[in-house]
Amino acid sequence: MTQPAIYQRVLLKLSGEALMGRRDYGLDTEMVGAIANDIRDVVAMGVQVCVVIGGGNIFRGVSGAASGMDRAQADYMGMLATVMNALAMQTALERRNVPTRVQSAIPMSSVCEPYIRRRAERHMEKGRVVIFAAGTGNPFFTTDTAAALRAAEMHCDALLKGTQVDGVYSADPRKVADATRYEKLTYLDVLANDLAVMDAAAISLARENHLPIIVFNIHAPGAFAQVMRGEGAFTRIVEAEL
Ligand code: UDP
Numbered sequence: 001m002t003q004p005a006i007y008q009r010v011l012l013k014l015s016g017e018a019l020m021g022r023r024d025y026g027l028d029t030e031m032v033g034a035i036a037n038d039i040r041d042v043v044a045m046g047v048q049v050c051v052v053i054g055g056g057n058i059f060r061g062v063s064g065a066a067s068g069m070d071r072a073q074a075d076y077m078g079m080l081a082t083v084m085n086a087l088a089m090q091t092a093l094e095r096r097n098v099p100t101r102v103q104s105a106i107p108m109s110s111v112c113e114p115y116i117r118r119r120a121e122r123h124m125e126k127g128r129v130v131i132f133a134a135g136t137g138n139p140f141f142t143t144d145t146a147a148a149l150r151a152a153e154m155h156c157d158a159l160l161k162g163t164q165v166d167g168v169y170s171a172d173p174r175k176v177a178d179a180t181r182y183e184k185l186t187y188l189d190v191l192a193n194d195l196a197v198m199d200a201a202a203i204s205l206a207r208e209n210h211l212p213i214i215v216f217n218i219h220a221p222g223a224f225a226q227v228m229r230g231e232g233a234f235t236r237i238v239e240a241e242l
Helices: 029-044 061-066 071-095 117-125 143-153 187-192 200-208 223-228
Strands: 009-014 048-053 100-104 129-133 158-163 184-186 213-217 235-238
Touching: 009 029, 009 143, 029 048, 029 071, 029 223, 048 071, 048 117, 048 143, 061 071, 071 100, 071 129, 100 117, 117 129, 117 143, 143 158, 143 200, 158 223, 184 187, 187 200, 187 235, 213 223
Parallel strands: 009 048, 009 158, 048 129, 100 129, 158 213, 184 235
Antiparallel strands: 213 235
């Protein structure tokens, strides 16, 4: 018998790059569909799921700033990119009969709902997947920070960070053969060693709100559901035990 989910409500953070597949830019429909399948399966387990999607596959504020744009202006463009990704994921989920709402931190009433905390919680209680778009709505932040913020606001049991590998390693496992995966790290380990998991603001926010971060491989089919049962490979980031 398969194990039941050990979480009731989670937030999944996807980077824009996760939706890119083998392309250099933009969206790969197959990849979006594969991730939507995994989200559908987790929803079917009875887990309430919300999602924060990045925009790095389309536009990053720092790149715009590097080419001479005003940083805040470039960041707003980055936030708009996340809305495109959110709409793509909404389509993929709805094609799989998963009820979905997109809420944007930058109001965009013709395409999606504005971010309203209590409404988002209500959607989740009804089994709808809420996709949070436009990050925090503020320049100079990242969608990782938006993920920690929304996860705290939604009272999620965990923040799931879907990455290219199945956890946090001592070195890049795609480059270093004997790199080892950490089963568990503390927030301070990540901050002190500058481990490239999420930015420091996101880690600090998660820490302050006692929000476990689980890093897993978003490209391994079924891994999201496995993690929800406490199975498979992943790294947990939590507070040090006293
Ligand atoms: N961004 C922002 N404020 C936020 C979230 C995102 O200004 O709260 C902008 C920023 O320019 C960033 C871009 O949106 O580069 C895309 O987000 P991010 O880089 O976090 O996406 P990811 O790396 O997850 O694909």
